[in-house]
Amino acid sequence: MHSRQIIYLIIALMIAVFFFTGCRKEKNGQLEITPEKTDSPEKKTSLFTIRYRPVWTAQAEFAGVYIAQKKGFYYDKGLNVIIQPSGINYPPYENLQQGYSDIVQMSLLTALKRDAEKGNLINLAQITQRTSLMLVGKKSRGINSIPDFEGKKIGLWKTDDRLLSLIFLQQNKLNMNIVDLDITINLFLKDGIDVMNVMRYNEYHQILQAGIDPE
Numbered sequence: 001m002h003s004r005q006i007i008y009l010i011i012a013l014m015i016a017v018f019f020f021t022g023c024r025k026e027k028n029g030q031l032e033i034t035p036e037k038t039d040s041p042e043k044k045t046s047l048f049t050i051r052y053r054p055v056w057t058a059q060a061e062f063a064g065v066y067i068a069q070k071k072g073f074y075y076d077k078g079l080n081v082i083i084q085p086s087g088i089n090y091p092p093y094e095n096l097q098q099g100y101s102d103i104v105q106m107s108l109l110t111a112l113k114r115d116a117e118k119g120n121l122i123n124l125a126q127i128t129q130r131t132s133l134m135l136v137g138k139k140s141r142g143i144n145s146i147p148d149f150e151g152k153k154i155g156l157w158k159t160d161d162r163l164l165s166l167i168f169l170q171q172n173k174l175n176m177n178i179v180d181l182d183i184t185i186n187l188f189l190k191d192g193i194d195v196m197n198v199m200r201y202n203e204y205h206q207i208l209q210a211g212i213d214p215e
Helices: 003-013 041-046 060-070 092-097 110-119 163-170 205-208
Strands: 026-027 031-032 048-053 079-083 135-136 153-157 176-182 195-197
Touching: 003 153, 048 092, 060 195, 079 176, 092 176, 153 163, 163 195, 195 205
Parallel strands: 048 079, 153 176, 153 195
Antiparallel strands: 026 031, 135 195
16 A cells, blocks of 8 residues: 555544534445445546454544545545444454454554564554543542542453553552443442543543533
């Protein structure tokens, strides 16, 4: 793949769009977005096909990817980008190593950890400038500041996303009882844990929608 085509793809992936229309459909296990323009048979055969796998299932986090497909940005640069299904059953690193994907999205810490094993990854771009990971706690559980974390129960996901939280605890010399979490906020809502990791665009808003006052 030409370096210029890679640059065009990265630019398209970095487009910040927050809303997209219901234009996706499943076909043979692949997520397809119908471009707005009509492809000629000649144009289709000349496109360079590349398989891209996001880090997680379809959500607003990847709206820019879907919009770029819908608007034909990839097409204009000679690319046929296949947006592959993602989620717990499609780990990006494993799919990249096994040749099922050409470009995958991973957190920086995950990529560094994996690259340390084989040294065969290429970091094409950082598409976000700051992490969306947050730690949230309830004042009703005695959480008013970082030192209040000491001795409390913290829920962390079983994925590599927990690494940032573990580093945070280590840097602040905090001893907490770690509870492994699946994809749920229920333990936090029911006071089974005092603190949990959330993504700003996802679980944090689920907590607010459940009636928890952000103050």
